[in-house]
Amino acid sequence: MDNKTLSDLTQKALAARSNAYAPYSRFHVGAALITEEGQVFAGCNVENAAYPEGVCAEAGAISAMIAAGGSRKIATILVAGKGPAPCLPCGGCRQKIREFATQRTCVLVVDEDGQQLFKDNLHALLPASFGPENLETGTDKTSS
Ligand code: THU
DSSP states (O other): OOHHHHHHHHHHHHHHHHTOBOTTTOOOOEEEEEETTOOEEEEEOBOOSSGGGOBOHHHHHHHHHHHHOSOOOEEEEEEEOOSSSOOOOOHHHHHHHHHTOOTTOEEEEEOTTOOEEEEEEHHHHSOSOOOGGGSTTTTOTTOO
16 A cells, blocks of 8 residues: 555544544544545544443444445555554454455554554454355345
């Protein structure tokens, strides 16, 4: 990924992070992904008084991608959390990313200042995974 694209993803994730609704954990997270077609979508965590109903930033970005139509292949997803420990996607989000990932899908984590803390392929975070290929209907965009 070129520097301009990385900068754009970082800015969009940080902007989404600034809108996070996290009154319970006070841990604000933003995420921005770019599809293989070059579309960028962002999301932030949205917590809930009924704690388990909260959703992660990555899930919001994925929902925006699906709602927009177009490519459903994630080239890179960038997560912006508070450092110094990298805000790595949780197990559930790794699986959600996996649904729309390729062999090349990259995961980046930055801190609240946009400094990169982590970079690797999704496969490194979720090896030997279960995915749409395991099911006949998983990749059918036209099913209703
Ligand atoms: N969170 C995310 O949104 N993404 C991650 O990658 C890790 C955790 C959120 C969930 C919850 O709202 C808060 O961070 C604390 O766990």
